[in-house]
Amino acid sequence: MEQKEKRLIRRVKKGDHQAFAELVDRYKNSVFAICLRMVGNRQEAEDLSQETFIRAYKHIDQFDNDRNFSTWLFRIATNLSIDSLRRKKPSVSLDAELPGAEGLALKELLSGGETMPDEQIVRAEMEKIIQHEISLLPEKYRSAVILKYIEDLSLKEISEIMGIPVGTVKTRIHRGREMLRKHMAAFRGEK
């Protein structure tokens, strides 16, 4: 697997589109997941994901093949997402409230109520709510939380992607988790 990837990258460095297509297929879901959870919008996430791969292709000569390709790629995706968030920041209201009905299933779930809401509805609703809660996190906590929980990466990998020490990654994840806890507690309190 590792060796195959290194061979693919050597071919990409010679301008082989087919080899690059294999790399795109291998990582498109992960890159899309990172971008989607970072910006919370499918269309924007698709544009950012495409841009991530196009940049990777254009700058492949700068990639050191002794390093981890996914780390490098996820770093591009994270940085592009953060840039995009910063560009549109003034128009995004951080106080945006969810409509009242949205939280019902989640409240039921959090409180361990007996009437278990329909699985499908819970899924869709939770998806919306958690995405909303993630989007309320400051971007540096957000990226750490996403890389850990959505991509299931180790603290060490996250520190390499974000270019910060492992200790700082931990702090950011802890703070992110703590903010989410407080928001969720607010849901519970409304019941």
Added chain:
Amino acid sequence: MSDAHKKFVSLMNKVLDEEATKEEQRLLDAHIADCSSCRVHFHELRQSADLLNRLVHPQAPLNFTKNVLDKLPADNRHAVRNWVSRHPLYAAMAICALPMSLMMIAARRQTVYRDKNGNGQFILLKMPENRS
């Protein structure tokens, strides 16, 4: 929150990061058994982590790879090599067509030149189009 509780919150985080020793885990368990505010806090933190874990991992949109490839800058060197290996006949024709078209251009120039000299006016003779 008192300093004692803060210490336990950092223990909670260690446990959630799966970095707590058995001793630390035991310490937290013992405290939680007695302290309801820490018990609730830990339960809520764990729930936040669970919710994040439940979030579905989305699939990239359809045709994603193709859309990316369509936007890549073409590598000419490679493109030519690829094209030649896929279309050897066209490549051979293209190679033959080059001197042919040069000859035709030369021939056309000569014709125009001759006409100009001969009749004092331009008459462009119909030349066979060079299709390559």
